[in-house]
Structures are given as C-alpha cells and as structure tokens.
Amino acid sequence: MGDVGIRIENLRKRYGEGDTAVDALKDVNMTVAPGEVVGLIGPSGSGKSTLLKCLGAVIEPSAGRMTLGDELIFDDGWKIPDLRALRRDRIGFIFQAPYLIPFLDVTDNVALLPMLAGQRNGAARRRATDLLEALDVGHRSHAQPAELSGGEQQRVAIARALANQPPVILADEPTAPLDSERALAVIRTLNRMAEQYRTAIIVVTHDEKIIPTFRRIYQIRDGKTYEEAGEGRAIA
Amino acid sequence: MISLAGRDILHSWPRFVLTGMGLGLLIGVTLSMAGIYRGMVDDARALIDNSNAALWVVQQGTQGPYAESSSLRDDAYRSIRGMPGVAAAANVTYFTMQVGRGSEDIRAMVVGIEPGGPGEPGYLVDGRHITRSHYEAVADLKTGFRLGDRIRIRRHEFVVVGLTRRMVSSGGDPMVFIPLKDAQEAQFLKDNDAIISERARTAANPAFNRPGVPGLLDAIQASQASNRSVNAVLVQLREGHAPESVAAPIRRWKHLEVFTRVQMEEILVAKLIATSARQIAMFLVILAVVSAAIVAFIIYTMTLGKIREIAVLKLIGTRNRTIAGMILQQALGLGLIGFVVGKTVATLWAPIFPKYVLLETGDALRGLVAVVLICAIASTLAIRVALKVDPAAAIGG
Structure with missing residues (x-):
C-alpha cells in the first residue's frame, strides 16, 4: 500500500457560477498515512461536510488531486469510472449516528458490504464475525440493531466500515451522541483498528473530549486546511 | 446475497401482514364481483340448459x-x-x-x-x-x-x-x-x-x-x-335436423319468432345481463384503482420511512437496481399476501351470497396477474423516490 493512505492536494470545490458562486473549499491539502488517525476540526460552515463528501466521492470537486493508496483517483476530474464501486470497496464510512440497517441483524449489517462487493455469503459472514469479535461485539452478532446500546451500535458501524478492508475510513462526528467514556472508547477502538488493518482514518469532530487524543489535526477555516500537531494524549 | 426485501418484511411483519389482509379483503371483493358476473352468465346458461329445448318459439317481434x-x-x-x-x-x-x-x-x-x-x-x-x-x-x-x-x-x-x-x-x-x-x-x-x-x-x-x-x-x-x-x-328436435332449418319454416309460415340455443344465449348473456355486466366491470375497475392506490400509498410511506437507510445503502455502494428490486419485491409480497387472503375470503363467503357466485380458476389466475401488475406499477412511485435519494444525505447535517 506504500506510505499514503489518502493524499489531497489543492482540492477546490465551488458551488454555483458567476456572481452567486461560493467557494466551499479553496485550497485543501492533507495526507494521512496507513494506520494513522487524524482529526479534522473547524467551525460550522467551514467546509468540513463538503470536504467529507468530496473525499467520499459523492460530490465532484472542482479542481485538485486525490490519491488513494497508490492510485490517483482524482485529477481535476474523476479517474475512476465507477464511483459506486470506489465507495463500496475502498472507502469506509462511519456516521454521526450509527445508521445501521434496522431490518438486518448485526452480522448481516457488516456482511452486506462484502456481499455487495461480490463475496460469497459464507465468506462475507466469516469476515463480519471476525470483525465483530475484534470489536468486542461478537456476542451480539445475531441481535437486531435496536437491541444494542449506543456504544455497541457504533462499534458495529466501525466493523461495517472495515468490512471491505478499505485504505481509508471517513468518520463523520462518530462520538457526537456518546458520553465522554464511550466517546473515548470509540476513539481507542478506531486507533486500534487503524493500526491493525493499516487503514487511514479521518475523524471529523467538534468533540472537545476527543480532540486532545489526535497526534495530528487538520483545522479547516474558510475552505482552507491548516495542519497542527495534536496532543496525542493517551487514552486510558 | 441477502434478500433486503425479505428481511424488511420479516422485521416489520405485523404491519405488513395487517396491510396485506386489508388489501386482501379488497381483492376478495374484487374476485367476488367477478364471481357474481360469472354466476349471472352461468345462471343464464343453466336456464337455457334446464329448459331442455332446442328452439324457443315466441311472439313475433x-x-x-x-x-x-x-x-x-x-x-x-x-x-x-x-x-x-x-x-x-x-x-x-x-x-x-x-x-x-x-x-x-x-x-x-x-x-x-x-x-x-x-x-x-x-x-x-x-x-x-x-x-x-x-x-x-x-x-x-x-x-x-x-x-x-x-x-x-x-x-x-x-x-x-x-x-x-x-x-x-x-x-x-x-x-x-x-x-x-x-x-x-x-x-x-x-x-x-x-x-x-x-x-x-x-x-x-x-x-x-x-x-x-x-x-x-x-x-x-x-x-x-x-x-x-x-x-x-x-321445441325439441328430431335427430339429424339442424335448429335453423326447423326454425325458418316456423318463422315463415306460423308468423312467430323462433330462437335457437345460440341466439337465446346471445339474448340472455349479451343483452339481458349486459347492463349488470357493465356495472360489475365498473366496480372491478374502481376496485383495481383503489387497490393500486393503497399499494402505492403503503409502499410509498414505507419507503419514505427508510430514506436515511436508502441513503446509507447507496453511499456504501448498493446498486440502484438492488434498491429498486427491494421495493418492487415488497410491493409484490404485499400483493401476494393480499391475493392469498382475498382468494380465501372470496371462497369462504361465496356460498353466503344470495345470488350464485362462480369463482373460476381462470379468473383467479387473471386476478393474480392483475395484482402482480398493479403492485409493480404501484411501486414505481416509491422506486422513483428511492432512486432520487442522494447518498450524500447520509453524510453531515
């Protein structure tokens, strides 16, 4: 995979045209190594969600370059024709709320992704079981999402994000609904998973409780990113 | 691959079954209406058969x-x-x-x-x-x-x-x-x-x-x-005599009107019960439209309740056709539950009707095809909504 999980260079995103044009992202640069967890922080309206949507290949940036692992996926235009497959196979998503599929049990919520990628049911379920065990929710594998606690749901969401072993995971305020203890537990889990599966994880957050845990932080202000060293405080 | 539609149905089966039963009662009424029409036609044929005649001689004109x-x-x-x-x-x-x-x-x-x-x-x-x-x-x-x-x-x-x-x-x-x-x-x-x-x-x-x-x-x-x-x-005929060959001289020489079995069936089925048949046909059309509207409404509201899940499914790479298939299968599942309930209740309550209700297998099969088509058409509205869901809706506020 090399030294790059994801690299973004001079990324820009403009909404509208002419006098009404708005530059949501002006000059975004960031690099996250495999196994690294970085924080992306910034005030409301600073462009965090827009950046996440660009990185998640759900909206097209106006200009710039994006490299995923060794592959250039965007260079003033998408280099990959099938963005759906790109999202499925190479980008993991963790949302503010877990957003598990309520009518699938825990195992199938995780196994769905490998199945969508074409894996056989048995192999997909084995992969799901392994991930759930690794995230300490293996004992709830046959439970329905509604039967899980908030923390368990978020761990299942993390397992789902890891299901296809993507080089990068985008976590959109994953600790927002959790108390301090559970929020720190989620970050601890993300760090462990990033290291174990050599995945680059970008955590968008406002959460003051978890910001000190990042070793590196990207501040986004007025559509531009500024790299800062984080405290990298150890989580008990 | 997991059957998303099947899992969703199992997850919320009470709502699904109750809705299917409601739809089934409507389908039961529809099948009964068709049965009433068939019964009328059969009554008319029974009247002709039971008269045991080959010709009906009646007043001229x-x-x-x-x-x-x-x-x-x-x-x-x-x-x-x-x-x-x-x-x-x-x-x-x-x-x-x-x-x-x-x-x-x-x-x-x-x-x-x-x-x-x-x-x-x-x-x-x-x-x-x-x-x-x-x-x-x-x-x-x-x-x-x-x-x-x-x-x-x-x-x-x-x-x-x-x-x-x-x-x-x-x-x-x-x-x-x-x-x-x-x-x-x-x-x-x-x-x-x-x-x-x-x-x-x-x-x-x-x-x-x-x-x-x-x-x-x-x-x-x-x-x-x-x-x-x-x-x-x-009139009953001797063997070897065609009805029309016997009817013609009676018309000619006796100045009376004569109808053969075929003509009498035409009068009874095509003329006598024609208005009732049109009335029933109107009911069938209205019931079909109401059934379609109910299925469309139920599937549409069920889909609206899953917009966030659909956005997540699309974001994580689920194909549009998988999502459309899920909605279509649910609509068809609803229709099949409705059809089974409808056929059962129509069979159970047919003998209670004062008039003869004839439930033909062919009508039931045609009803099943109609239910499948109606459900498929009714699901298109929900499918359109689902396909318009932006995967970006799963990200951010």
Whole structure:
C-alpha cells in the first residue's frame, strides 16, 4: 500500500457560477498515512461536510488531486469510472449516528458490504464475525440493531466500515451522541483498528473530549486546511 | 446475497401482514364481483340448459320469453308439433312473483309446464315430478321449501312434491314449477270483485248484450274469465335436423319468432345481463384503482420511512437496481399476501351470497396477474423516490 493512505492536494470545490458562486473549499491539502488517525476540526460552515463528501466521492470537486493508496483517483476530474464501486470497496464510512440497517441483524449489517462487493455469503459472514469479535461485539452478532446500546451500535458501524478492508475510513462526528467514556472508547477502538488493518482514518469532530487524543489535526477555516500537531494524549 | 426485501418484511411483519389482509379483503371483493358476473352468465346458461329445448318459439317481434314479454295462443304448439323435424313441443309460462309459505314469502320465478314435456326440470334431488294436473309444485332448493310444504301462489295452495337444484331465472330467482293450467290462471287471475264489476261492465255494453242474440254475453264473459295465452313454446328436435332449418319454416309460415340455443344465449348473456355486466366491470375497475392506490400509498410511506437507510445503502455502494428490486419485491409480497387472503375470503363467503357466485380458476389466475401488475406499477412511485435519494444525505447535517 506504500506510505499514503489518502493524499489531497489543492482540492477546490465551488458551488454555483458567476456572481452567486461560493467557494466551499479553496485550497485543501492533507495526507494521512496507513494506520494513522487524524482529526479534522473547524467551525460550522467551514467546509468540513463538503470536504467529507468530496473525499467520499459523492460530490465532484472542482479542481485538485486525490490519491488513494497508490492510485490517483482524482485529477481535476474523476479517474475512476465507477464511483459506486470506489465507495463500496475502498472507502469506509462511519456516521454521526450509527445508521445501521434496522431490518438486518448485526452480522448481516457488516456482511452486506462484502456481499455487495461480490463475496460469497459464507465468506462475507466469516469476515463480519471476525470483525465483530475484534470489536468486542461478537456476542451480539445475531441481535437486531435496536437491541444494542449506543456504544455497541457504533462499534458495529466501525466493523461495517472495515468490512471491505478499505485504505481509508471517513468518520463523520462518530462520538457526537456518546458520553465522554464511550466517546473515548470509540476513539481507542478506531486507533486500534487503524493500526491493525493499516487503514487511514479521518475523524471529523467538534468533540472537545476527543480532540486532545489526535497526534495530528487538520483545522479547516474558510475552505482552507491548516495542519497542527495534536496532543496525542493517551487514552486510558 | 441477502434478500433486503425479505428481511424488511420479516422485521416489520405485523404491519405488513395487517396491510396485506386489508388489501386482501379488497381483492376478495374484487374476485367476488367477478364471481357474481360469472354466476349471472352461468345462471343464464343453466336456464337455457334446464329448459331442455332446442328452439324457443315466441311472439313475433319480441325477444321473449326471458328478456321481453311474449304472448302466444296456447294452441300454437299443436301446429308447431306437426312441422318437419320437431320431436316435441310444449307450452310454457314464466312470471316472477312472491310465493307464500306460511307467514313468509319468497321471491321466485313461477314456471308453468306441461308434465313430461320440454321445460320440465331435468333432474330432481328429492321427491318426484308433477303428476297431477293441479296444485303440485317442484321447487328449487334455493327457495328453502321442503317436500310436503304447502305454498301459496295467488289464491291457490300447492304441495311441494319435488326438489331440484340450479333452476334459477337470469336474475337469480329460484324457480317453482307448477302445472301449466294453474300457471295460466295464476298469471291472469283477477279477484272476485274485479270479475263481478268486469261482468257488469260487459253486460252494460249493448254491443255485447244484444237482444235476439242469446248466448253472446255468456260467451264473451267466459272468454274474459279464461286465459288462453302462454309465453313460449319450447321445441325439441328430431335427430339429424339442424335448429335453423326447423326454425325458418316456423318463422315463415306460423308468423312467430323462433330462437335457437345460440341466439337465446346471445339474448340472455349479451343483452339481458349486459347492463349488470357493465356495472360489475365498473366496480372491478374502481376496485383495481383503489387497490393500486393503497399499494402505492403503503409502499410509498414505507419507503419514505427508510430514506436515511436508502441513503446509507447507496453511499456504501448498493446498486440502484438492488434498491429498486427491494421495493418492487415488497410491493409484490404485499400483493401476494393480499391475493392469498382475498382468494380465501372470496371462497369462504361465496356460498353466503344470495345470488350464485362462480369463482373460476381462470379468473383467479387473471386476478393474480392483475395484482402482480398493479403492485409493480404501484411501486414505481416509491422506486422513483428511492432512486432520487442522494447518498450524500447520509453524510453531515
């Protein structure tokens, strides 16, 4: 995979045209190594969600370059024709709320992704079981999402994000609904998973409780990113 | 691959089953409406079959005796019996009235027949045929009469001596067979006061009560008090004679209207019940539209309730056709539950209907195809909504 999980260079995103044009992202640069967890922080309206949507290949940036692992996926235009497959196979998503599929049990919520990628049911379920065990929710594998606690749901969401072993995971305020203890537990889990599966994880957050845990932080202000060293405080 | 539709149905099965049952009752009504129409057609065919005739001879210029009133002299059958190709001919009368039994009365079609001739019920389920010239009756089971019951037709009492089945008018009224003479009397019988005043009126007419013409008034009054009319002559043919070849000379020489079985079926099915059939067809269309609207509404609201999940599914790479398939399968599942419930309830409640309800397998299969099509069409609205969901909706606020 090399030294790059994801690299973004001079990324820009403009909404509208002419006098009404708005530059949501002006000059975004960031690099996250495999196994690294970085924080992306910034005030409301600073462009965090827009950046996440660009990185998640759900909206097209106006200009710039994006490299995923060794592959250039965007260079003033998408280099990959099938963005759906790109999202499925190479980008993991963790949302503010877990957003598990309520009518699938825990195992199938995780196994769905490998199945969508074409894996056989048995192999997909084995992969799901392994991930759930690794995230300490293996004992709830046959439970329905509604039967899980908030923390368990978020761990299942993390397992789902890891299901296809993507080089990068985008976590959109994953600790927002959790108390301090559970929020720190989620970050601890993300760090462990990033290291174990050599995945680059970008955590968008406002959460003051978890910001000190990042070793590196990207501040986004007025559509531009500024790299800062984080405290990298150890989580008990 | 996991069946997303199946899992969703299992997850919220009470709502799904209850909705399916509601839809099923609607489908049951739809199948019953089709069954009522089939029953009407079958009743009409049964009426023709049970008359055991090849030709119906009726008053010229009419489409009697079932679709229009028809009146013939009751001696017309004699000359018809002598026509080439005729094996048997018999008079018959039909009129619908309230037949009394004790304090209750039942609507029935009273048929006047000549015992042993065409028009007599082809088979009995109990008792015997009419053997006496007066005051015996054979009734359809649907009248509710039993052997030995005494029933009242106009002023006379009849004893039920036989019971038959599937002998109904095109309107579904069960038949009561009585001797022809009694039927002729019953059809035109007046009350005593009316007879007395009619006699006085005739006697007061100098044209009918001429001095020097003895017996004229008595003859006129006798003819007024008796009825020599019947509604039709039913004709059976000798082997080897085509109905039309026998009908043509009767039309030509006897100045009467003659209908073959094919023509009579056309009159009964295409004309007599045509309005009812259109009425039922309108109901079927309305019920189909209502069913489609219900399925569309249910599937649409179920889809709206899953917008966030659909956004997540799309974001994590689920194909549009997988999502569309999920919604389509749910709509079809709802339709199938509805169809099973509908077919079951229609079968259960069909015997309770006062009129014959004939549920044909072909209609059920056509109904199933219609339900599948309606559900597929009804799901398109929800599919459109689902396909428009932006995967970006799963990210951020």
